[in-house]
Amino acid sequence: MTVKEQVSPDAKARASTAEPRKGIPWGKIGRYTAVVLVVFVALAPLYWSIATSVKSGIELNASPPTLFPHSFSWENYLSDLALSTFTRDLLNTTIIATITTFLALIIGILCAYAVARMKFHGKAVVLGITLSVTMIPLIAMVAPLYVFFTGPFPVYNTYVALIIPDLVISLPVTVWFMTSFFRDLPPDLEEAALVDGATPLRALWEVIVPLTAPGVFAAAILTFIGVYNDFIFGLTLTTDENAQPITVGVSRFAGEHTIPWGEIAAAAVIVTIPLAIVVLFLQRRIVSGLTAGAVKG
Amino acid sequence: MATQAVEVPIRRQSLRERLDLGSGFTPYFLVLPTIIVILAVAAYPILNSIWLSFLDNPLSPSSSFTGLSNYAQVLGSSEFRTAVVTTFGFTIIAVALETIFGLGIALLINATFPGRGLVRAAILVPWAFPTVISAQIWYLMYNDRTGIVSYLLQRIHVLAPGDTLLRTSNGIIAASIITDVWKTTPFMALLLLAGLQVIPHELYEAAGVDGSNRFQNFWQITMPMLSGPLIIALLFRTLASLGVFDLLYILGGNQVQSMASFSYNNMFTRSTFDFAPGVTAAVILFVTGLIISVLFVLWMRVNQR
Numbered sequence: 334m335t336v337k338e339q340v341s342p343d344a345k346a347r348a349s350t351a352e353p354r355k356g357i358p359w360g361k362i363g364r365y366t367a368v369v370l371v372v373f374v375a376l377a378p379l380y381w382s383i384a385t386s387v388k389s390g391i392e393l394n395a396s397p398p399t400l401f402p403h404s405f406s407w408e409n410y411l412s413d414l415a416l417s418t419f420t421r422d423l424l425n426t427t428i429i430a431t432i433t434t435f436l437a438l439i440i441g442i443l444c445a446y447a448v449a450r451m452k453f454h455g456k457a458v459v460l461g462i463t464l465s466v467t468m469i470p471l472i473a474m475v476a477p478l479y480v481f482f483t484g485p486f487p488v489y490n491t492y493v494a495l496i497i498p499d500l501v502i503s504l505p506v507t508v509w510f511m512t513s514f515f516r517d518l519p520p521d522l523e524e525a526a527l528v529d530g531a532t533p534l535r536a537l538w539e540v541i542v543p544l545t546a547p548g549v550f551a552a553a554i555l556t557f558i559g560v561y562n563d564f565i566f567g568l569t570l571t572t573d574e575n576a577q578p579i580t581v582g583v584s585r586f587a588g589e590h591t592i593p594w595g596e597i598a599a600a601a602v603i604v605t606i607p608l609a610i611v612v613l614f615l616q617r618r619i620v621s622g623l624t625a626g627a628v629k630g
Numbered sequence: 631m632a633t634q635a636v637e638v639p640i641r642r643q644s645l646r647e648r649l650d651l652g653s654g655f656t657p658y659f660l661v662l663p664t665i666i667v668i669l670a671v672a673a674y675p676i677l678n679s680i681w682l683s684f685l686d687n688p689l690s691p692s693s694s695f696t697g698l699s700n701y702a703q704v705l706g707s708s709e710f711r712t713a714v715v716t717t718f719g720f721t722i723i724a725v726a727l728e729t730i731f732g733l734g735i736a737l738l739i740n741a742t743f744p745g746r747g748l749v750r751a752a753i754l755v756p757w758a759f760p761t762v763i764s765a766q767i768w769y770l771m772y773n774d775r776t777g778i779v780s781y782l783l784q785r786i787h788v789l790a791p792g793d794t795l796l797r798t799s800n801g802i803i804a805a806s807i808i809t810d811v812w813k814t815t816p817f818m819a820l821l822l823l824a825g826l827q828v829i830p831h832e833l834y835e836a837a838g839v840d841g842s843n844r845f846q847n848f849w850q851i852t853m854p855m856l857s858g859p860l861i862i863a864l865l866f867r868t869l870a871s872l873g874v875f876d877l878l879y880i881l882g883g884n885q886v887q888s889m890a891s892f893s894y895n896n897m898f899t900r901s902t903f904d905f906a907p908g909v910t911a912a913v914i915l916f917v918t919g920l921i922i923s924v925l926f927v928l929w930m931r932v933n934q935r
Contacts, residue, residue, distance in 0.1 A: 367738050368745050375752040378812065381778060382767045396775040440663040447660035459661050466672045467866075468923055470873035472890040473912040474671075476897060476905070477678035480688060501672045504664060533656055562760040564876045565890075569898060580762040584880055594770055601763045612758040613751050620750065620820050 379609070385598035386410065393595045409599035419600065421574040422582030429492050429578060430560040433499040434553050440500075441507030442549070446537050448508070449515035460512070467505045471565045474498060479569055494570040495578065499563060503556040510555060513621075514548040515541070551618035554611055561608065579604055676916060683910040689902045700910040710911060713892040716878075717915075720803055720888065721871040724810045728867055729860075731811065732818025737852075739819070740826045753816035761813060765880035768809040772796050772881070802882040809877055814870070818863055825859030826852070857933050865926040869919050889915045 385393070389406040392399055413419050444463075448456055478498055482489040488497075518541070527536050542549060567578040574582070583604065586597045612619055682688040686696040704710050739749050756764065771779040774794035783789040795801035833851045842850070875890040884891055884899075889911060896908030 364738065364741075364743065365745070367734070368749055371735055371738070371749055372752040374812065375756055375816070378764070378767045378771065379755055381771055385770060394776060397781045398776045398778050400778075440667060443660040444664035447657040451657040451660075453657035459665065462668055463664065465923075466668055468869045468919060469672060469676055470869075470890060470912065470915050470919060472873065472875065472893050473679050473916040474675035475894075476682055476688065476909040476912065477675040479897075480678075480682070497671055498675075500667050504667060508664060534660075558758060558760075564760070564762045564879075565894070568879075569894070580760050580876075583766055584762050586766070592773075594773070594776060597766055598770060601767050604763050605759050608758045609755050612754050616751055616754055619754065621824075 379605075382598045382601045382605075385594060386602050388595060409595035410603065413596050413599050413603060418574045418577075418582060419579075422577050422579040423604070425492070425574070425576055426561060426579040429495050429499065429576075430557050432492070433496050433503050433560045434556045436496070437500055437503035437507045437556050438549065438553060441504050441552075442511050442537070442542065444508050445511030445515055446533075446541070449512045450520075451533075460508075463505045463508045466501055469501075471498075471502075471563075474501070475565065475569045478566075482570060490571045490573065491576050495563070495566055495576060498566045498570070499560045502559045502563060506556050506559055507552055510552040511548070514545065514552070518545065547618065551615050554615055555619060558608060558612075679909055679913055679916070683906065683913045685906055687903060687906060688909065689905050696906075700906050701914075704907050704910045704914065707907075709887070710889075710892055713887040713889050713911075716799075716803060716886060717872060717874065717888040717890075720807060720810075720874055721868060724807045724814075724871050725864065725867045727807070727811045728815045728818045729864065731815045732822055732863070733860075735815065735819035736822035736826055740823060753819060756813045757816040759813060761876040762880060764813045765806075765809055765877050768805065768812070769796075769880055772805055796881060799882075799886045802878070802886045805881050806874065806877040809881065810871070810874070814867065818867060821859055821863040821866075822856065825856045829855045858930070861926060861930050861933060865923065868922060868926075872915065872919055872922070889918075 384400075384402050386409050387405045387407070388399070388402045389404050389408055392402065392404050444459065447453065448459060478494075479489070482494050488494045525540070527533070531539070561578075562580070563578065564580045564584070567581040568584075571577045571581065583597070583600050586593060586600060683700055684695055684697060685693040686699075687693045735749070735753065739746050759767070768779070771777045772795050774780055774792055774797075777794065780789060780794045783795070784791050784793065789795070795805040829852065833855070834847060837847050837851060873890050874888045875894065878884065878886055878888055878891050884895065887895065893908045893911040893915065896904040896911060898908075
């Protein structure tokens, strides 16, 4: 489902019901108060982590805390980046999420294309199975994976141990997003290719996918974020920085005797800001991807 | 199929016809990898978990079948029952708050006004945070001495001076709910927004002619038309909340347990004899989710009539 910019039905209805022209515009005041409140609450924790991350020394432990940093230093960032486990965990997450995203995209696009463009029995079953997987609590999959990865298929504490279960998180996202995306495409696109005698598969990879690159990229971002978010698989299927993802690494920051507030804040900023920027650039497509299926389905 | 391919009609077939008629096994071939991955990586583990929950010690090579004794042990432990209460309390309160705020935000940005894009962009920021990272940031803000949230709560006398939400179990649950609502309300808002935008304008126009006010419009047009997406959003959020783990792990030091944390603690932080009860708790969580999904599907059916 694409969220389109359109005049809302609510606004139209309001225009048609008589609104008092004179006096204090309570409606407008109310709306902008709500806007300010929502934006403030959404962004305040981000501000707080940035503010904390540039504070140093005494100011970090000041009580009450200072709203605006009086000092400014990069030292928290530098000490995070000097920490070999931190950079290693960041690298692990990037590699794991990238590989998983690629695999999920290749497998998921094939499935989504068939579901969106072809007629076959069991289509609803395929979509149903894909969706129902997202409803299984991850903790309920951990034990067999742990037993299997430490025994017969010894990949425990390697990238493979996380890429395999992470596919479960990412495939449904890719399939649902790309299905709704392919459905919205005009069929003329691949028609030309098929007339030239290309197989549906070639039409898909050589015509459709390149033409829909922005959509594929948005699906990739959604998938990447889903995998990046994983904590439970990282916690249970790895032990150290050999494959440990950054979410697990950051969770262990608090385990020290004194809590390094500045470094935790800096780590949170390093981990989140790149994603937040990409998400803001792609916001329209991501919004439509997030809601794919919920309205049509 | 083959004969159809040979007897190509003079009329050029449309793409849809060609794909529908001539594809044969192609669609099955295309969906096969997805199905295989899902069966291997989701269906097999969940079935295997159920099997493991009937063994006395899955980690030992000489484990034996013990029937329902793990279930008796887990369901009989007061620790697990506390975890169930925590999980349900968290889920009900968090999902209710997310629905109310999500609906409010969806209605807010469904109207066209300057600044609408800003709201939509701003609410995507919490959504992009990995849960563990958002928990760490809020952990910072809940700290008794240097945390801004604790400081504000102390100023308005919700907390005693120098106190923090994280001092008590209920406080930790409340803190987790606040953090969860902050992070996942955007998802709810965007799902509901998409639902709002497919409601036909004509309904509101007709209602306007009949002279109904905004309040009546909301309950008689918006809510009934939105019920489909709303139920789906509720189902997604309820199931995700039932599995709450990351937030309690960070904010409560894994001491306040949800069903998922109970399962994790038994499987990985205690002796090998606790592994099977841990798996059993995870299976109970899975079955709980299954029952709730079925109830939601029934609700959807009734709603569609």
